[in-house]
Amino acid sequence: MKRRGVGKKSRQKLRPIFLGVIMLGLILAVGGWFLSAPKGSGEVSLKIESNDNVHEVAVKLYDAGLIRSEQTFNWYTRFSGADRSLIAGDYQIPRGTSLPSLVQVFTEGRVACNSVTIPEGLTVRETVDLLAAKNLVNKERFMIAAQAVEWPFLKGLPQVPERLEGFLFPATYCFPVTADEQMVINTLLQRFNQELTVETQQRMAELGLTPLELVTIASLIEKEAERDDERPMIAGVIWNRLRTGMRLQIDATVLYALGGHKERLLYRDLEIESPYNTYRQVGLPPGPIASPGAASMRAALYPVKHDYLYYVARPDGSHVFSRSFDEHVKAKQKIQRGGE
Numbered sequence: 001m002k003r004r005g006v007g008k009k010s011r012q013k014l015r016p017i018f019l020g021v022i023m024l025g026l027i028l029a030v031g032g033w034f035l036s037a038p039k040g041s042g043e044v045s046l047k048i049e050s051n052d053n054v055h056e057v058a059v060k061l062y063d064a065g066l067i068r069s070e071q072t073f074n075w076y077t078r079f080s081g082a083d084r085s086l087i088a089g090d091y092q093i094p095r096g097t098s099l100p101s102l103v104q105v106f107t108e109g110r111v112a113c114n115s116v117t118i119p120e121g122l123t124v125r126e127t128v129d130l131l132a133a134k135n136l137v138n139k140e141r142f143m144i145a146a147q148a149v150e151w152p153f154l155k156g157l158p159q160v161p162e163r164l165e166g167f168l169f170p171a172t173y174c175f176p177v178t179a180d181e182q183m184v185i186n187t188l189l190q191r192f193n194q195e196l197t198v199e200t201q202q203r204m205a206e207l208g209l210t211p212l213e214l215v216t217i218a219s220l221i222e223k224e225a226e227r228d229d230e231r232p233m234i235a236g237v238i239w240n241r242l243r244t245g246m247r248l249q250i251d252a253t254v255l256y257a258l259g260g261h262k263e264r265l266l267y268r269d270l271e272i273e274s275p276y277n278t279y280r281q282v283g284l285p286p287g288p289i290a291s292p293g294a295a296s297m298r299a300a301l302y303p304v305k306h307d308y309l310y311y312v313a314r315p316d317g318s319h320v321f322s323r324s325f326d327e328h329v330k331a332k333q334k335i336q337r338g339g340e
Helices: 008-035 054-063 070-080 099-108 124-133 139-148 181-195 198-207 211-224 228-244 251-258 294-301 325-336
Strands: 043-048 089-094 113-117 172-176 310-313 319-322
Touching: 043 054, 054 070, 070 099, 089 099, 124 139, 139 181, 172 181, 198 294, 211 228, 211 251, 211 294, 228 294, 228 310, 228 319, 310 325, 319 325
Parallel strands: none
Antiparallel strands: 043 089, 113 172, 310 319
16 A cells, blocks of 8 residues: 655645744743843842833843843833833842842832841830841941931930930831931831820820820830730829829839849849939939830820729739738738739
């Protein structure tokens, strides 16, 4: 039997298809190569300015070895519509990031930042130590900048580093890798300023409080209370004592005056000469002793109304509240015997 092969005419018809497939494969291969990233390891710091156009961004990327072609970046961003959506900022780009992924990073604004969480109850010095440990600030430059920064709630405070005591609001922050001491300080103070809402300012006016006095009371609550549900109760005791002219007698103020932490205060510690020693001085100390959080700020503004004048801590951090000194002594003795 005679085999039937592909005829000449059929081969001629198939040839353009074969050539088309080959060309398409070459185009896809070349296109894929241009869309891929040059090989490399590590990360590259890249800054996109707010006035950079697409071409200027392409040049920066090419010079940094992150793309294979400036023109391909220009074509791709225009074709995808991303040319008008690139977000300025400081970026940390891993080498080997493909061009489509790179453009997505810029259009989503995934800027590089150093994250830090400042817990409630830290002093200025402790906050600076934390920021320095995260390589966000230089301690000396921070303290110098702290003396000159100006915000309305700082008006009238002496230009010393401790003038920011209580105002460096505890929260989680994400600072650009290029942040300096001035930016860090203003970011923390801006966050505090957000707490001074219209409601807060109206309540301060009702109570006759300045921002400094509010933060001072809140800082005492922050250092005394471990449980959020007891903050308004402790605030009530502080307000009761202020109204009756009693000394506040708060251990945390003595520790602040001593300049450090002690597991147990001695009687001689309570005799330290300091305006922060509320065992000797009547009324509020001259300023905050730590940075209070939102819960303590609110407790200072909205204390529970009661007639307690004393409290003593249980081993679990909760407190027993008393109306008289005799009740207070009995409560302390009971806790020491393990009865509470």
